[in-house]
Each structure stands twice: as structure tokens, then as C-alpha cells.
Amino acid sequence: MALIVQKYGGTSVADIERIKIVASLVKRELDNGNRVAVVLSAMSGVTNSLVKYCNDITPFYDNREYDTVVSTGEQVTIGLLAITLQSMGIKARSYAGWQVPIITDNAFGKARIKEIKPDNLLKSLADGEVPVIAGFQGVESESNRISTLGRGGSDTSAVAVAVAIKADRCDIFTDVEGVYTTDPRIVKAAKKLEKVTFEEMLEMASLGSKVLQTRSVELAMKYRVNLRVLSSFVDAPGTLICSEDEIVEKEVISGVTYNKDEAKFTLANINDVPGTSAAVFEVMAKEGINIDMIIQSGSTGAKTNMTFTVPDTEFEKAKKAIEANKEILKYENFVFDRKVVKVSIVGIGMRSHSGVAEIMFKTLAEKNINVMAISTSEIKISVLIADEYTELALRALHTAFGLDEEAAD
Amino acid sequence: MALIVQKYGGTSVADIERIKIVASLVKRELDNGNRVAVVLSAMSGVTNSLVKYCNDITPFYDNREYDTVVSTGEQVTIGLLAITLQSMGIKARSYAGWQVPIITDNAFGKARIKEIKPDNLLKSLADGEVPVIAGFQGVESESNRISTLGRGGSDTSAVAVAVAIKADRCDIFTDVEGVYTTDPRIVKAAKKLEKVTFEEMLEMASLGSKVLQTRSVELAMKYRVNLRVLSSFVDAPGTLICSEDEIVEKEVISGVTYNKDEAKFTLANINDVPGTSAAVFEVMAKEGINIDMIIQSGSTGAKTNMTFTVPDTEFEKAKKAIEANKEILKYENFVFDRKVVKVSIVGIGMRSHSGVAEIMFKTLAEKNINVMAISTSEIKISVLIADEYTELALRALHTAFGLDEEAAD
Numbered sequence: 001m002a003l004i005v006q007k008y009g010g011t012s013v014a015d016i017e018r019i020k021i022v023a024s025l026v027k028r029e030l031d032n033g034n035r036v037a038v039v040l041s042a043m044s045g046v047t048n049s050l051v052k053y054c055n056d057i058t059p060f061y062d063n064r065e066y067d068t069v070v071s072t073g074e075q076v077t078i079g080l081l082a083i084t085l086q087s088m089g090i091k092a093r094s095y096a097g098w099q100v101p102i103i104t105d106n107a108f109g110k111a112r113i114k115e116i117k118p119d120n121l122l123k124s125l126a127d128g129e130v131p132v133i134a135g136f137q138g139v140e141s142e143s144n145r146i147s148t149l150g151r152g153g154s155d156t157s158a159v160a161v162a163v164a165i166k167a168d169r170c171d172i173f174t175d176v177e178g179v180y181t182t183d184p185r186i187v188k189a190a191k192k193l194e195k196v197t198f199e200e201m202l203e204m205a206s207l208g209s210k211v212l213q214t215r216s217v218e219l220a221m222k223y224r225v226n227l228r229v230l231s232s233f234v235d236a237p238g239t240l241i242c243s244e245d246e247i248v249e250k251e252v253i254s255g256v257t258y259n260k261d262e263a264k265f266t267l268a269n270i271n272d273v274p275g276t277s278a279a280v281f282e283v284m285a286k287e288g289i290n291i292d293m294i295i296q297s298g299s300t301g302a303k304t305n306m307t308f309t310v311p312d313t314e315f316e317k318a319k320k321a322i323e324a325n326k327e328i329l330k331y332e333n334f335v336f337d338r339k340v341v342k343v344s345i346v347g348i349g350m351r352s353h354s355g356v357a358e359i360m361f362k363t364l365a366e367k368n369i370n371v372m373a374i375s376t377s378e379i380k381i382s383v384l385i386a387d388e389y390t391e392l393a394l395r396a397l398h399t400a401f402g403l404d405e406e407a408a409d
Numbered sequence: 410m411a412l413i414v415q416k417y418g419g420t421s422v423a424d425i426e427r428i429k430i431v432a433s434l435v436k437r438e439l440d441n442g443n444r445v446a447v448v449l450s451a452m453s454g455v456t457n458s459l460v461k462y463c464n465d466i467t468p469f470y471d472n473r474e475y476d477t478v479v480s481t482g483e484q485v486t487i488g489l490l491a492i493t494l495q496s497m498g499i500k501a502r503s504y505a506g507w508q509v510p511i512i513t514d515n516a517f518g519k520a521r522i523k524e525i526k527p528d529n530l531l532k533s534l535a536d537g538e539v540p541v542i543a544g545f546q547g548v549e550s551e552s553n554r555i556s557t558l559g560r561g562g563s564d565t566s567a568v569a570v571a572v573a574i575k576a577d578r579c580d581i582f583t584d585v586e587g588v589y590t591t592d593p594r595i596v597k598a599a600k601k602l603e604k605v606t607f608e609e610m611l612e613m614a615s616l617g618s619k620v621l622q623t624r625s626v627e628l629a630m631k632y633r634v635n636l637r638v639l640s641s642f643v644d645a646p647g648t649l650i651c652s653e654d655e656i657v658e659k660e661v662i663s664g665v666t667y668n669k670d671e672a673k674f675t676l677a678n679i680n681d682v683p684g685t686s687a688a689v690f691e692v693m694a695k696e697g698i699n700i701d702m703i704i705q706s707g708s709t710g711a712k713t714n715m716t717f718t719v720p721d722t723e724f725e726k727a728k729k730a731i732e733a734n735k736e737i738l739k740y741e742n743f744v745f746d747r748k749v750v751k752v753s754i755v756g757i758g759m760r761s762h763s764g765v766a767e768i769m770f771k772t773l774a775e776k777n778i779n780v781m782a783i784s785t786s787e788i789k790i791s792v793l794i795a796d797e798y799t800e801l802a803l804r805a806l807h808t809a810f811g812l813d814e815e816a817a818d
Contacts, residue, residue: 050485054488057489057492057496058492060496062492065502068484068488069485069488069492075480076459079474079475079477080462080478083466084466084467086471093474098507
């Protein structure tokens with residue numbers, strides 16, 4: 001008998017018919033002799049509508065009130081699933097975040113879970129009941145106010161619940177069949193991964209693969225929670241996210257990802273002296289903006305150019321900061337480019353295989369794709385290119401690293 | 410400086426524009442130098458949609474889960490109003506029922522308030538903050554689960570909050586301008602009452618006037634809360650519901666009401682012996698059905714007929730109970746009529762004025778309206794008539810008792 005946490009996203013609970021299918025998936029796991037705790041998102045679209053209400057009043061809303069408003073979507077779905085399970089003869093009860101309780105810090109609007117007290121959930125499970133828990137939300141215990149974890153937070157809720165109740169597995173049900181080698185909407189030959197390591201999934205999540213929220217993967221990796229991504233629409237095995245030692249035959253490259261949320265700035269004719277890039281980081285950090293890639297072009301005498309990228313969502317803020325800090329940054333002028341994309345290859349096999357970078361750059365060069373910036377880690381290489389080459393680059397790299405569905409046979 | 414509770418119904422918070430108007434009404438009271446606590450309903454239509462979700466799964470839902478689902482509408486509006494007030498520079502914070510806390514019994518779906526702990530609200534008010542409280546909901550403290558008070562419960566929440574924080578007045582904002590002598594949609598000459606006593610309002614509420622929930626009037630009467638009904642759409646003084654001694658010049662009749670939620674049964678040829686009507690009450694009580702009016706027709710020998718009414722919403726249940734208890738009730742056959750209406754005149758002045766009943770019956774007789782049953786209290790007379798005469802009866806009685814707008818001058 002295993003203890004399993006199942007998490008269902010917004011499209012999986014979009015209406016009463018979908019909620020009934022979710023209930024049948026819960027029942028199937030119970031019929032297998034397992035115990036199940038469920039974590040739910042709001043019906044798809046609902047949270048967006050609630051966010052819009054707040055923004056329609058003022059973009060400068062109190063995050064505590066915002067959280068009060070936007071956390072209601074999950075409270076609806078947990079009650080509805082509990083009713084549905086009960087109508088099938090299955091004992092169930094709903095838990096809002098404050099009822100579990102899921103205790104968070106006071107960073108309302110993007111709170112972090114501090115602790116989940118497991119006693120109520122464990123008691124439910126011991127009573128043969130399916131606890132149905134609201135994802136995305138918790139309670140800040142000092143003020144007794146509802147907090148939310150930021151968009152996509154329900155994945156994190158699910159993994160945190162799995163850790164708290166020591167679940168054997170955490171199944172993330174969504175509207176795709178698992179984690180793919182790349183975006184199947186762009187590359188027809190993309191294939192579903194049977195297994196992927198936490199480390200790779202973490203890179204892929206932070207590099208733009210929208211399947212799982214980054215924080216949920218971090219948490220699962222830290223506590224070694226067996227995480228599975230699968231579809232509530234199609235009955236298929238999905239992708240297991242697990243430790244490296246559970247994967248016998250490792251591919252060199254597991255995936256090719258892309259992220260269009262990039263904006264590139266180039267500061268022209270800055271002083272080529274130590275501390276210039278530090279100044280850029282400092283100015284951006286003050287505004288809470290993370291610099292992603294940074295590159296200093298070959299110096300020609302005392303002057304040089306510096307190129308860096310920030311999330312495109314922070315573009316306006318970054319531009320203002322650059323303009324306001326001309327004295328500190330000491331540039332002559334600056335240009336920007338928002339039509340860029342970061343394409344990355346991810347694979348734990350990179351550690352033991354040389355020549356990966358060579359294949360990547362050769363492939364891009366063959367397609368005449370200019371690389372504007374590069375960043376690397378132990379298990380990934382990212383390049384910044386013009387976004388009009390996104391599809392071409394993805395397809396070429398996918399083929400070059402032997403990931404195409406046919407090539408895999 | 411007075412302490413005022415303002416309650417806004419669903420149409421008053423139907424969208425962001427309406428919520429901004431509510432905020433301006435709160436501000437006006439603050440600008441008058443008063444302190445304000447606000448109680449809100451859900452946006453109009455939202456609770457109905459949530460109820461429909463539950464019913465679409467099963468009509469036999471767990472009331473605790475139903476309450477979890479249907480209580481979310483108020484949680485949305487309190488957050489939105491708090492954000493709106495803050496955007497106008499007014500300190501405000503939202504309170505869900507469990508955050509106040511508003512503690513109820515465990516009759517989920519139609520819970521009764523046991524206690525409102527005033528400390529959090531009083532602290533907010535002392536801090537110069539406007540507490541914005543979710544109506545309709547509370548928390549059952551034993552199980553720590555959300556409860557709701559039954560439809561229209563926000564009026565009761567508002568009065569209970571007014572009692573708990575010892576408010577000087579409770580203003581119920583709605584989409585009508587106050588309490589009218591009769592339904593203005595039917596009788597053009599209906600006029601708004603400046604003042605009405607708790608006792609009259611209680612009769613009018615329970616006799617079908619939908620302006621206020623009966624329980625809220627009961628509570629206001631018990632604790633002598635000055636209650637005002639007024640419009641959030643039109644700037645007009647509304648109607649004050651108060652103690653009898655605050656009304657100097659009392660009208661004999663304050664209002665004419667009607668209620669179409671009536672179904673009439675007649676048991677034919679029953680034994681004309683003591684205990685027969687007791688048997689009818691007993692059978693209905695077992696099913697949780699309240700008998701409203703009851704009349705035994707003139708006896709012809711050993712057999713007689715008995716007519717009684719029940720709420721039409723309970724019609725099917727009542728019919729089944731009558732069929733199932735033929736042995737106990739000892740009727741020969743029974744007939745029913747669902748096309749009936751109860752028309753009532755209400756007035757505290759009836760106590761000291763004779764001849765009121767005479768005017769009523771004479772007026773109906775002149776219009777050839779047949780009276781099927783009668784019930785009376787100290788301050789009201791109700792008659793059951795065929796529902797096709799509703800408008801005619803209302804207009805005739807309204808005129809006969811001198812309530813018409815012109816006649817009042």
C-alpha cells in the first residue's frame with residue numbers, strides 16, 4: 001500500500017465533467033489499494049479573472065487582499081471534488097490552506113511555505129478519507145491571513161504536502177502527457193521522456209519548459225520525492241522525475257528548451273576597467289531585476305561594449321534603471337533588443353561527454369544562426385539568438401542530438 | 410462620532426464600478442466623522458452559480474463541502490472592497506468569517522450564529538481601519554470548517570456584527586429605496602415608509618416582503634439595533650426600522666404584503682372529532698414541514714373537511730406524507746391547489762383600532778374575491794385567495810387603508 005499525492009491543474013478541473021474524471025482517477029488509485037491525498041488548482045481561467053478584478057481597481061493593490069481574492073478559486077474546486085468523491089461512495093473532505101494548515105512566510109502574493117502541519121491530513125488518511133487540499137494557498141500564522149504562493153504554486157503545494165505526509169510518490173496531472181524532449185507544438189519529432197533527473201528537470205523548468213514550476217522541482221529534489229508528470233486527459237504513463245541513480249541508460253542530452261521572456265541590452269563604449277560588470281549587476285539588483293546572461297565584447301583600447309539580458313517582463317523597469325544610472329554605468333549610449341530567445345540544451349550526460357558544445361555551435365552555424373550570448377552550467381548550454389530562428393534552432397538541435405522520435409528507434 | 414455597520418447586498422457589489430460606489434458611500438460616512446464596519450454579500454449571481462455547481466454533481470451534497478464552495482463569493486468582494494478603499498487612501502482590511510471569527514453552530518448550509526468575538530474588529534476600528542467582513546458565512550469552531558447561514562444570511566451577519574461591536578446603527582444597502590407599503594412593481598401608488606416598527610417589519614419579512622431576511626429583523630428586535638434599509642443606487646433616506654416608541658404618529662396599517670409560496674390541501678370527509686387537526690400537525694411536523702394556515706369547515710353531521718396550507722416549496726413532500734398517512738388522518742379523499750396566494754395587512758395600530766378586519770373583508774367582498782382561509786396575529790390579518798386576484802387585492806386593500814401615495818397628502 002503506497003501513499004500517493006495527486007495534483008490536478010486548472011484544465012483538469014475546468015468543469016464538472018472534468019472534475020468527475022479526476023474523481024475516477026482518484027478512485028482508480030484507491031482501488032489499487034493505495035491511499036491518496038489530492039491537491040487542486042482552480043478551474044482554468046478563474047484565477048486570471050480574479051487577478052483582473054484586482055488590477056481593474058488598481059495595479060498597486062495590497063498583496064494580502066489580492067491573496068484573499070485570488071485564493072477563492074481553489075476553495076471552489078476542493079469542495080466540488082469532495083462532493084463528487086462522496087457521491088461515488090468515497091470518504092473525502094476538503095482542506096483550505098489555513099485548515100491544513102499550510103504555513104507560509106509573509107511575502108504575500110509570492111509566499112514560501114515554511115511548514116505544513118501533517119496531523120490533520122494524516123488523521124483523515126488514517127480514517128480512510130481522501131483529503132482534498134487547496135493548492136497555491138496557505139496561511140501566514142502571525143496575522144492569520146491567507147497567503148498565495150505565486151502563479152503555478154499548486155505544483156509546489158503538492159510536493160510540499162508529499163514531503164509533509166511522507167508520500168511515496170507525487171503525481172502531477174496536467175493537460176500534456178509528460179515532459180518532452182522539446183516543445184511538441186514546434187518540433188513534431190519531439191518525444192516524451194520516460195524518466196528525467198531532478199537536475200535536468202530543474203534546468204528545463206527554469207529555462208522555459210512550462211510543465212512544472214521550478215520551485216516544486218527544487219523541493220522534490222531536496223527531499224527526493226518521486227515526482228511524476230502525466231495527463232488527466234490521456235491514459236498514458238507520463239514522465240518520472242527521479243534521482244540520477246534510478247536512470248540506467250542516460251542520454252547525453254535530455255531536452256532542448258527555449259524561453260522568449262528575454263530582453264537584451266547593450267551598453268556601448270563603456271570603460272574597459274574592472275568593476276564595470278559589477279556596477280551593472282548592482283544597478284539591476286537594486287530594482288530587484290535578475291540579470292541572466294552577460295557578455296563583454298572584445299575590447300578595442302580603453303572602451304568596450306557590454307551585453308546582458310533580463311526577463312522581458314522587467315524590460316521597462318530595466319530600461320528606466322539604465323537611463324537613471326548613466327553616471328554610474330558610464331556608457332556612451334545603449335541599445336536594446338526584445339526580439340530575442342534563449343535556446344538551451346540540457347543533459348546530465350554532458351558531464352561525461354565532451355564535444356556537446358561543439359555539436360551545438362556547429363549545428364547553429366550550419367543554419368546561419370548568429371549567437372549573441374552564451375551561458376553554461378554543468379548540465380546545460382544556453383545561447384541567445386534572434387527569436388525568428390526559434391523553430392529552426394529547436395528542430396536542428398533536436399535532430400543533431402539524436403532526440404527525434406524516429407531517430408530514437 | 411457614531412459607530413455604524415453598513416451592509417451591501419449582491420447588486421450593490423455586482424462589479425468593480427458598483428464596488429467603487431460602495432467605497433464612496435463608506436467614505437462619506439467616514440467624512441461625517443463616524444467609524445464604519447462593512448459587511449458584504451457576493452456579487453449578484455455568483456452564489457447562484459456556485460450552488461448550481463454543487464447541484465450539478467448531486468442534489469445530496471455534504472453541506473460542509475457546499476458551504477466551502479458557496480462561501481467563496483463573499484471572500485472575493487471583501488478583498489476587492491478593501492483594495493478599493495485603500496486605493497482611496499482609506500485604511501481597510503478584509504475579514505472572512507473564520508478570521509473575525511463569527512462562530513456558528515454545526516447546522517451547515519443554514520447555520521445560526523452562536524457568537525461573534527469582537528476583539529479583532531474593535532482593534533481594527535481603534536486603529537482607524539475599516540473592517541470589511543464577509544457576510545453569509547462563519548466558522549464551526551469544533552471542526553474548524555466554514556459554515557454558511559442560508560440564503561440571504563448576510564443581513565443577519567450585519568445585524569449580528571452590529572450587536573457584537575455595539576454599533577449605533579446598522580444600514581442595510583440594497584437595490585430598493587426602503588420598505589414600501591406594498592410591492593411597488595404591482596401597486597404604482599405604493600409609498601416608502603419613513604419608519605416601521607421591528608414587529609411590523611418582522612411580520613412583513615415573514616409574510617413575503619423580500620427586503621430583509623426574517624432572522625436579521627428578529628435579531629435587531631431582540632437587541633434593539635437601529636436598522637435602516639436604503640439604496641446604494643439612489644441617494645435617499647430609506648426606511649428606519651425601530652422601536653414602537655420612536656414612532657410618534659402611527660398608521661393603523663403599515664403595509665400590505667403577499668406570498669405566493671403557498672399550497673393548499675383539503676382533506677375531505679374526515680371524522681369530526683377532537684384530535685383531527687392535531688394529527689395533521691403531527692404528520693407534517695415529522696417531515697419537518699410547517700403548516701401555516703388551517704381551517705375546519707362547518708360540520709355536517711359526523712364528517713367535516715379540513716383545509717391547510719404549507720410552503721409550496723414543500724408541496725411534493727407534503728403530498729407524499731398525506732398519501733402515506735391515510736390511515737392516521739382518516740380522510741376519504743384529498744384535493745390540493747397550488748394557485749393560491751396569501752395576502753396580509755400588517756400594522757401595529759391594529760391593536761388599538763377596531764374595525765380593521767371588517768374593512769379588509771368588505772374590500773375583498775366588493776371585488777368578489779373569495780377568502781379560502783384566514784389567520785391573524787395581534788398586528789396582522791392574512792387571507793388565502795386565488796392567486797389570479799393578487800394584484801386586484803393588493804391595490805384594493807392599499808387604497809382602502811389609505812396607503813396610496815396621493816391619498817397620504
